[in-house]
Amino acid sequence: MNAPARRFGLRPGMTVADARAILPQLQLQPHDVEADARALLALGHWCRRYTPSPALDPPDGLLLDVTGCAHLFGGEQALCVDLAHRLEALGFRPRIGIADGPLAARAWTRFGAGGVLSAEHRDAALRALPLAALDLDPALLADLLRLGFRRIGELAELPRSALRRRFGPLLGARLDALLGDGEEPFRPLLEPPDFSLRRDFPEPVERRADIEIALADMLAELETGLVRAGRGARKLVLRLFDPLGEMREITLALGTPLRRAQDLHGLFRLRLERSAVGQGVETLVLDAIETVPLPARQAGLLRREMAEELARLLESLRQRLGADRVLRLHPVASHVPERAMRLVDATLPVSDADWPVIARRPLALLAPSPRIAALAPVPDGPPVAILRSGRRERIVQAGEPERILPEWWREEDRGARVRDFHLVVTEAGARLWVCREGAFGDREPPVWRLVGLFD
Numbered sequence: 001m002n003a004p005a006r007r008f009g010l011r012p013g014m015t016v017a018d019a020r021a022i023l024p025q026l027q028l029q030p031h032d033v034e035a036d037a038r039a040l041l042a043l044g045h046w047c048r049r050y051t052p053s054p055a056l057d058p059p060d061g062l063l064l065d066v067t068g069c070a071h072l073f074g075g076e077q078a079l080c081v082d083l084a085h086r087l088e089a090l091g092f093r094p095r096i097g098i099a100d101g102p103l104a105a106r107a108w109t110r111f112g113a114g115g116v117l118s119a120e121h122r123d124a125a126l127r128a129l130p131l132a133a134l135d136l137d138p139a140l141l142a143d144l145l146r147l148g149f150r151r152i153g154e155l156a157e158l159p160r161s162a163l164r165r166r167f168g169p170l171l172g173a174r175l176d177a178l179l180g181d182g183e184e185p186f187r188p189l190l191e192p193p194d195f196s197l198r199r200d201f202p203e204p205v206e207r208r209a210d211i212e213i214a215l216a217d218m219l220a221e222l223e224t225g226l227v228r229a230g231r232g233a234r235k236l237v238l239r240l241f242d243p244l245g246e247m248r249e250i251t252l253a254l255g256t257p258l259r260r261a262q263d264l265h266g267l268f269r270l271r272l273e274r275s276a277v278g279q280g281v282e283t284l285v286l287d288a289i290e291t292v293p294l295p296a297r298q299a300g301l302l303r304r305e306m307a308e309e310l311a312r313l314l315e316s317l318r319q320r321l322g323a324d325r326v327l328r329l330h331p332v333a334s335h336v337p338e339r340a341m342r343l344v345d346a347t348l349p350v351s352d353a354d355w356p357v358i359a360r361r362p363l364a365l366l367a368p369s370p371r372i373a374a375l376a377p378v379p380d381g382p383p384v385a386i387l388r389s390g391r392r393e394r395i396v397q398a399g400e401p402e403r404i405l406p407e408w409w410r411e412e413d414r415g416a417r418v419r420d421f422h423l424v425v426t427e428a429g430a431r432l433w434v435c436r437e438g439a440f441g442d443r444e445p446p447v448w449r450l451v452g453l454f455d
Contacts, residue, residue: 008023010022010023010026040060041056044062045189045247045249047062049247049285051064052193052196052287055102065102066079072200076116077115080096080098089245090245097112097115097116098115098116101184103134103174103178104178104180107126107133108126108129111129111133112125112126122180123179126152126179127152128152129151130150130151130152131145131151134174136170137170140167140168144167155171156179160172190289193237194288194289194291195222196285198283199218199284201214201282203280204243204280204281204282205281205282206280211272211284215272215284218286219264220261222288223260223264229291230293232257232293233254233257233259234257234292235254236268236286236289237250237252237286237287237289238268238285239285240275240281241283242280242282243279244279246278248278250268250272252264252319254267254347255323256314256347257291258315259294267316314326314347318347326347328346336404336406336407337361337404337421338365338367360423361452363454363455365452366451366452369450370449370450371449372387372434373387373448374386374436379440382399382401382422383395383422386432386434386448388450393426393427395427396426401420401422402420403419403421404419405418406418418438419435423454431453431455432452433452437449
């Protein structure tokens with residue numbers, strides 16, 4: 001319900017008939033619960049400008065762990081003022097409170113006066129709150145109200161053992177968490193990043209070059225921290241906040257762990273080139289979401305340098321083309337040529353031991369393999385001429401046949417025919433891999449196919 005409707009005397013919970021009797025021109029819209037949830041999630045991520053650990057308090061609240069962050073905004077009171085101004089500019093009417101502990105902050109903001117609750121007034125202020133501030137099950141809350149309890153302090157005076165016997169363990173645990181003798185679980189949207197860096201600009205920056213300079217400084221600081229910790233980054237997230245409250249996020253998912261600032265800066269530049277600056281950027285936040293051990297290695301070895309160069313090349317291609325487009329072949333335990341390889345992420349580790357010793361195979365397999373006509377003087381021998389694409393090609397050289405049987409344990413291979421493969425060289429110099437499906441004397445005549453190209 002918006003403010004104009006309230007000014008006419010409407011209140012949440014009225015029936016539609018009562019509301020229209022008061023305000024005939026009332027406009028109604030169905031409540032989109034999913035849209036509210038998406039908006040709350042987006043607002044939670046937006047609040048990362050104040051803390052790396054925001055959490056949701058559905059359906060309409062947020063919990064921000066500002067421990068160690070408030071001084072960046074001039075103190076807790078200044079942080080509340082800044083947050084309120086920004087939320088109001090986005091069209092919200094916020095209630096903001098700060099207290100020691102998530103349950104205390106929630107209770108003080110939703111059911112108390114809000115603002116900063118000082119330590120000396122904390123206990124008395126929380127005890128004066130209504131029982132609803134404990135966020136209890138509605139049935140339990142109704143039982144307590146029916147017994148005459150109205151304020152938290154009235155329950156806090158009773159022995160915990162008596163409360164546990166009468167109402168179960170939850171009530172006592174909530175009281176302890178609220179009044180400071182227990183802990184309330186706090187579940188942020190994401191686990192805190194391994195490394196987090198932040199840059200605030202005095203004025204919104206509109207030039208991409210200035211953003212890249214600030215990012216280079218942040219990456220150099222990140223490299224120092226990663227080297228000191230003996231780790232490399234696998235996933236980095238750069239968040240750009242503008243003055244209007246919009247947040248753009250650039251995620252760098254790396255197949256190979258990296259930590260050199262120069263390498264990471266080059267990868268981010270590829271993404272920044274496609275990101276509009278818009279109204280400018282007033283805050284940069286760089287989080288290393290995922291890091292892995294990456295011990296220092298001896299420099300100067302040719303093989304290591306080549307491997308690092310290859311890793312940088314692959315990451316550049318991944319960021320420019322997409323991770324699903326930078327692939328390599330990986331062997332599969334199958335003697336059927338079409339199944340002997342599969343495409344995997346090019347950054348996955350590979351060793352010579354992965355590759356079996358197999359017969360020579362063409363660089364390119366044709367799928368599906370086109371049918372060709374072949375002339376063979378000996379029924380089971382290699383062809384001396386083939387006809388493909390309407391052209392007759394004479395074979396000047398042919399290798400020994402390689403017989404490959406179907407994999408009978410596969411459902412799709414049941415009923416498949418034996419294949420004999422030949423490496424042949426045509427008069428024009430083309431090296432082809434052809435096969436004959438079936439054998440002479442079978443119920444169905446054999447079929448020749450062009451399977452692959454060696455050149």
